[in-house]
Amino acid sequence: MSILTLFVVIPALMLLGLWLSKSLNQVRGVMVAGASCLLALSVWLTIYFVQQRAAGNTDVMLLTASTPWFKPLNIAYSVGVDGISVVMLLLSSIIVFTGTFASWRLQPLTKEYFLWFTLLSTGVYGFFICTDLFTMFMFYEVALIPMYLLIGVWGSGNKEYAAMKLTLMLMGGSALLIIGILGIYYFSGHTTMNVNAIAAMNNIPVEIQKIFFPFIFIGFGVLGAMFPFHTWSPDGHASAPTAVSMLHAGVLMKLGGYGCFRVAMYLLPDAANELAWIFLILTTISVVYGAFSACVQTDLKYINAYSSVSHCGLVLFALLMMTKTSCTGAILQMLSHGLMTALFFALIGMIYGRTHTRDIRYLDGLMKIMPFLAVGYVIAGLANLGLPGFSGFIAEMTIFVGSFENGDMFHRVCTIIACTSIVITAVYILRVVGKILYGEVKNPHFLELTDASWDERVAVICLIACVAGLGLFPLWASNVISDAVGPILANIL
C-alpha cells in the first residue's frame, strides 16, 4: 500500500470518529487531530518530493502503486504524485486545516456538518492522488454531492436555490465527463484506465479526439467556472457557510483546472492543439467578464465569487497557452488563488458573523472596530490585486510572461485583453477596502462588536503566512511545478 493512500484513510477514520463522537468537544478534537495529521502528511510529502528530485529521481510520478479493482474492466486503484498533485495536496490540507477553525463555532448540527465536510475533503484528496480515470471520477463526484447539504442546510440567503443550481450544474459537468472517459477508454483500445499508460500509448485517432475533447474540457471547465458555465459559482459561494466557501473556491474549483490539464489536454493532445482557440476565447471572456462583474456587486461574497471566476478563468487561460512558463504560472495561480480566496472567504464569514450583513452599502469604518480582521482583509485584497511580495503577483506575472511567449497575433491579443483584468481587479478591491474599512462608523450598533477570537486568528494567520510565504519564496514551488509540467507538455507539443 502506498503512503498516499493515507490521504484517503485519514479522512475515512475522521468520518468514523465523528460518527462515534458524542459531544461538541469530541467532534472538534477529531477534526483538529485529523486535519493536523493531513497537514503534517502533506508537508512531509512536499519535503520528500523535493528531496527525491534533488537526489536525481526523474520518474514522472513518484510513490506510484496500483491495485486491480474491477479486473474485467481494467479499473485499478492506482495512485501516484507529480509536482502538480503535491502542491495541490498541500493546498487542500492547508484549507481543510484552516476551514476547521473557521467553522469552530458553527451551529446547529455541528457533527453532521463536519461529517459532510470531511466527506467532501475525502473526495478532494482522492482525486489528487489517483491516476486512474474511473477512480479519479469517483472521487470527483464524492467531492460534489456533500455541497448540496452543506449549502442547503447550513447556508444563508437564497440557499436552497443556490444549492440545487450548484449541484445540478456540476453534475451536468460530470455527466459530460463520463462520456469523455468512456470515449478515451474504448478508443485507446480498452486495455487500461491509467492516465499515464493511456498518454504513453497516445493512439487515439485525431478525429475521435476532437469529438471527446470538448466533453472533457467543458466537463471539468464547469467546475473551473469557465464562461458561460460559471453561473453556479456566485450563487453557490454567496450562500455557502464560510468554511465551505473556502474549501470550494480554494480547492474544489482547482479540481477543474487540474482535470482539464491532466485528463483533457494530456490524454487528447492533438485535439487540445486544434481546439484550444475556442476555449481560449471563452476563458479570456471569463477573465475580463468576471472582473467587470465584481466591480458592480454590493455583496462581499458576490464580489469575491466573481473575482474567483476571473482568477480561475486565468488558470484555464494559462493552461491553454501551452508554454512551459504559462502552465507553471497556471498551477501557481491555482495555489495562490486557493490560499487568497480562502483567506477572503474566511474574513468575510467572520465579518458577517458579527455585523450580520455583507452588503457594502451598510458597512463602514470596520478598521476602528475590528482592526485584526480589517488588516487581514487589506492584506488579502492586496494579494488579490497582485502586489509584489504576495503570491498573486508571482502567479500572474508568470502567466502573462508565459502567454506572451506565443508569437502569433491571436495569442498576443488574448493575452493583452486578459492583462486588463489586473487593473480592473485593483478597481474592485480598492473600492471595497475603502468603503467598508475606512471612514466613519455610521451604524452605532457596530461599536459594540468585538475583534477576532483565538480560533479565527489561527485560521487567518495561517493563511496570511502561506500567501506571504509563497510570494516571498516562490522558487521552490515553481521548480516543483515546472518539473511536472514538462512531461505533460512534451506530450501535447
Place this chain on the structure above:
Amino acid sequence: MNYGQFLHMLPEASLVLALVIMFFADLMLGKGKKKVQTLGMLMTVLLVAQIVSCAFVGPAEAFGGLYVATKATQVMKIILTLGTLLVVLVAQSWLERDAEKLAGEFHVLVLSTLLGMYVMMSSGNFLLFFLGLEMASVPMACLVAFDKYKNRSAEAAAKFVLTATFSSGVMLYGISLIYGTVGTLYFNDVAGRFQMLFSVAHYQPSLLLAIVGLVFFFSGLGFKLSLVPFHFWTADTYQGAPTAVTGYLSVVSKGAAAFALLVVLSRAFAPLTEYWEYLLYIVIVLSITIANLFAIRQSELKRFMAFSSISQAGYIMLAVIGASQMGMASLMYYVLVYVVANMAVFAVINTVEQRGNGSTMMSAYNGLYQTNPRLAFLMTLALFSLAGIPPFAGMFSKFFVFMAAAQQGSFLAYFVVFIALINTVVSLYYYLLIVKAMYINKSENPLPTFTTDCATRVALVLTIAGIVLFGVCSCIFDGLFAFAA
C-alpha cells in the same frame, strides 16, 4: 422419458415444496398476531433455503432444451430471491396491522409469482417462457388488489389485470408470427432458422414477418417492464397497491423481465440484432426522458417511485445494447444494486406510512431528520444510490451499464448514453427534492420519533449494507462477470 431430468430443476422444485409448506402452515396454525409472525419467520427460512438451493445447482439443460439453466440464470434467481426476502421483511409490519387474516395468502401468492419468474428466466422455448410470464403476472394481480377495501387497491388491480392480459395477448401474437416464420419455438433453433432464412435472397418477406413478430414480442415485455410507451398503467398501479407489493413489482418483477428480455434477444433474436437495437435506442431514450420529466411533478411518493422505476428500467435496458458478456454482467449487477436501493426506499416509505396515519405524500417527510435522524439518513443513502452518487453502489452500476452500452461502439450508442447521462442530472434533481424535504423543509407537525419493528430493521440493515458494500467491494461485480460468461 428420463425422469432424472427433473433433478436439474431443483430450484423450481424446492420452490414448489416451499409453496406447499407455506400453504399447509397457513391451514394448520391458529389465528392472531402470533400466526403472522410465525408465518413470516417460516417464509424467511424458506427463502434463505431457496437461495442456498439455487447456489448449489450447476448449469443444466433438460427436456430437450425446453428448460435451460446457465450460471447466469442461477445467479439471477439468487438475486431475485434476495429481493423477495427483503419484500417479505418489509411487509411484516403491514401484514400485522392491516392484513392479519390474509398473511398466509400473501406469502403463498408471493411464492407463486416467484416460481413464475424462475420458469420465465430459465425457459429455452417461447411457450414455456409465456407460461412463466403468466404464472408471474396473474398472482401479482391478486397481490396488487390486497387492500381492496381500502385506498385505490382495487382500481390498481383492475388496471394491472387489463394491461397484463392485453400485453400477454400482444406477445402471444408476436410469438405466433415468429412460429409462422421459422416453424419452431426453441430459442436456439429460432436463431438458427433466422440465419438460414436471411441468407436466401427471396425470403425477404419472411424477414418482414419476423421483424413484426419481434416488435410485438418486445412490446409485450415492454408492458411488463413498464417502458415508455407501454408505461401508462404503472403510476396508478404503484400508487394503489400496498407499499410492500409496489416494492415487489418495481424490483423483483422488473428484474426478472429485464433478464428474460436480454436472454431472449441475445439467443433467439441474435440474427436480428441490428433491428432490435434500434427499438432499444428509441425505447431507452423515451423511457428515461419522459419518466424523469413526469417524476419531477409528483408529490405522492409512490407515484414518484413509479416514474423513477420507469427511468431505472431504461437504464437497465442500456445493458442489453450489444448483448455482450459485459452487458449480462452489468445487467445483473444493476438489478442487484437496484434491488437493495429501491427496497431501502420502500422500507422507509412503508414505515412512514404505517406510523404517520397512512400518508405517502412527500410533505409527510418534511423535517424527518429532526425527529428520526437515522431513518432520514438511511433514506438519503438509498436515494443517493438510486441517483448514482459515489461511493454508493448505484454509481458503479450506472457507470457499468454505460460502459456496456458504449462497448457497442457506434456513435448512436454514445448518443443514447449521452441522453441517459443528461437524464441522471434531472433524476438527481427530483431525488434531491426528497432529501431537501427531510433535511431543509420545516414542518408544523413532523412525524413523532418512533422505533421501527424488528423485521423492518433487519431489512434496512441488509439493504444499507448492500448499498455501501456492493460498489466498493469489487469482488461482487467480478463474480457476476465470471458467471455471465
